[in-house]
Amino acid sequence: MFPERKVLLVVNPISGDLDKDVIFEKVIAAADAGGYDLRIYQTTGDNDPETIREMVKNINPERVMVAGGDGTISMVAQSICNTDIILGIIPAGSANGLAVDFGVSGSLDFALETAFGANVIGVDAVRINGDISLHLSDIGLNALLVKNYENSDTRGKLGYAREMLKTLSEHQNFRVRITTSTEVIETEALIVIIANAQKYGTGVSINPTGNMSDGFFELVIAKKLDFIETAKILTGNTDFNPEIMQVISVQQADIECLDTEAHFQIDGEYKGTVKNLKAEILKGYVKVAVP
Numbered sequence: 512m513f514p515e516r517k518v519l520l521v522v523n524p525i526s527g528d529l530d531k532d533v534i535f536e537k538v539i540a541a542a543d544a545g546g547y548d549l550r551i552y553q554t555t556g557d558n559d560p561e562t563i564r565e566m567v568k569n570i571n572p573e574r575v576m577v578a579g580g581d582g583t584i585s586m587v588a589q590s591i592c593n594t595d596i597i598l599g600i601i602p603a604g605s606a607n608g609l610a611v612d613f614g615v616s617g618s619l620d621f622a623l624e625t626a627f628g629a630n631v632i633g634v635d636a637v638r639i640n641g642d643i644s645l646h647l648s649d650i651g652l653n654a655l656l657v658k659n660y661e662n663s664d665t666r667g668k669l670g671y672a673r674e675m676l677k678t679l680s681e682h683q684n685f686r687v688r689i690t691t692s693t694e695v696i697e698t699e700a701l702i703v704i705i706a707n708a709q710k711y712g713t714g715v716s717i718n719p720t721g722n723m724s725d726g727f728f729e730l731v732i733a734k735k736l737d738f739i740e741t742a743k744i745l746t747g748n749t750d751f752n753p754e755i756m757q758v759i760s761v762q763q764a765d766i767e768c769l770d771t772e773a774h775f776q777i778d779g780e781y782k783g784t785v786k787n788l789k790a791e792i793l794k795g796y797v798k799v800a801v802p
């Protein structure tokens with residue numbers, strides 16, 4: 512007899528620098544101890560969302576464990592949204608901002624205990640122009656940095672620092688109009704962040720009151736900053752400063768760039784330039800196992 516309780520493990524073999532063999536061994540042992548029938552899928556970078564959806568439909572797992580970075584976690588979350596399937600997170604990316612925001616940081620054993628544990632919450636998502644953001648998306652300075660970093664051939668801290676200097680010299684502020692159900696804000700901006708979570712992968716806490724389950728997201732609007740202040744934010748050396756940033760908590764918002772198109776990124780992935788964004792909260796989008 513096959514056990515009724517099934518679990519699917521999705522592993523991105525190329526993410527971060529973690530030895531995936533250790534993850535396989537530990538998940539196999541934990542699934543065995545919990546009486547789960549374990550299935551494994553390694554992502555290929557080609558048609559993964561479709562394949563995972565199909566596997567989820569056929570296997571009907573109680574949980575899906577994901578070992579990868581933010582991109583893989585977000586992809587798997589979108590494959591099981593609005594179901595009772597529980598997402599278990601095993602951080603294995605280069606930055607793991609999403610996992611950190613879920614409180615899943617530290618040892619692999621801790622992540623596994625959490626991923627197989629009983630504490631489960633419904634996590635919201637933000638739909639932005641039809642795409643899904645679980646973490647932090649923005650227009651302006653940081654999105655340009657994401658673009659420059661994606662296009663550069665150096666990786667690591669040095670590459671990041673080089674792209675940051677390039678970004679700071681290229682960036683221009685833009686005029687933006689933000690319309691919510693209660694107000695219209697028109698301002699010059701360096702960056703407008705659409706924040707479901709609190710922290711960037713660099714560790715900088717940009718939205719200290721953010722809660723991923725409250726049915727709201729925040730708009731964090733940073734007006735003109737000086738060079739040093741901006742560099743500190745981008746490198747994760749300073750946290751949210753209420754004197755230079757405005758935060759509003761909303762369920763939906765329209766964002767219009769008034770004079771020029773602005774660079775746009777969703778959860779660390781560059782999306783090109785945009786003039787208009789429509790953002791709305793999707794409450795209880797996916798069930799996630801948390802500490």
Ligand SMILES: Nc1ncnc2c1ncn2[C@@H]1O[C@H](COP(=O)(O)OP(=O)(O)OP(=O)(O)O)[C@@H](O)[C@H]1O
Pocket residue numbers: 523524525526527554555556557579580581582583584603604605606607608779
């Ligand atoms: N087998 C594979 N070969 C090449 N690319 C892959 C493969 N599997 C997944 N990918 C790609 O990996 C990317 C997602 O990476 P992911 O976000 O998980 O890790 P990361 O970039 O190391 O971490 P972080 O988001 O924390 O910086 C996607 O672009 C996906 O297409």
